[in-house]
Amino acid sequence: MTGLLGPAEIRELAARLGVTPTKKLGQNFVHDPNTVRRIVASAGLAPDDVALEVGPGLGSLTLALLPVAAHVHAVELDPTLAAALPATAARFAGPDAARLTVHPADALRVTAAELTDPAPTALVANLPYNVAVPVVLHLLAELPSLRHGLVMVQKEVADRLVAGPGSKVYGVPSVKLAWYARARAAGKVPPNVFWPVPNVDSGLVAFTRREPPRADVRREAVFAVVDAAFAQRRKTLRAALAGWAGGADRAAAALTAAGVDPGARGESLTVEQFAAIAASAPTVPTTAQ
Secondary structure (H helix, E strand, O other): OOOOOOHHHHHHHHHHHOOOOOOOOOOOEEOOHHHHHHHHHHHOOOOOOEEEEEOOOOOHHHHHHOOOOOEEEEEEOOHHHHHHHHHHHHHHHHHHHHHEEEEEOOOOOOOHHHOOOOOOOEEEEEOOHHHHHHHHHHHHHHOOOOOEEEEEEEHHHHHHHHOOOOOOOOOHHHHHHHHHEEEEEEEEEOHHHEEOOOOOOEEEEEEEEOOOOOOOOOHHHHHHHHHHHHHOOOOOHHHHOHHHHOOHHHHHHHHHHOOOOOOOOHHHOOHHHHHHHHHHOOOOOOOOO
16 A cells, blocks of 8 residues: 555645644544554455545545545545545545545535445544544434444544443443444554644444344434433433333333333443333334434
């Protein structure tokens, strides 16, 4: 793998484009070739995988993906960076640049119809810290073609995404990601590989798509239970789900029907148990993702 961006190339590209990383867009550009090599290797891409990258920035990870993926879709919100990426790919990746499609778009609003020919099968991205969880959940909901992925996020967020029941950091992101996929921690990334240097470590999260835990209940119904349970996580589920169920007694009845102790707390439940609760009260109004 050659033609990757180091600190000098990152600074030169940014200066030529007049780009200064902004906290508003969560921009921290990777300038260490070894780190992007590690990310791509950990992603385990097959030759026929179509990679989806969110927030490619100046192109560090993009250039590492192009030689190993069948195609790369890069979704970039910053119009200046989106416009410059094809030229950067042509300069550093040579013929491999032909496999790149840049989408000047918001990853939180991008649709499956926009990401076709070919459809993405793997999400590989250094995600902006401020929108990492909603981006992952939106893309998994919107793109059933995504089979697996590896994302770099703030270490604290990575810990939440892979946490299991009983963990102090187990919560809404943990359960919602578990609905779509099996996730695991894939390593830590130090701050000094970024420009500007963030104040926190980053973490890698790998995931593999799985079938939903239950086919007889809608995702929106399950997520409504999850949101209600963790909105008041210190309360018992009987109390926390009272608003969702239309009363504490109705919540207790739904919990009992699902085989869940009404005195338990949300942090102790698996995604399968949340799905069972939702299935036990099908007439309760739900909220969208």
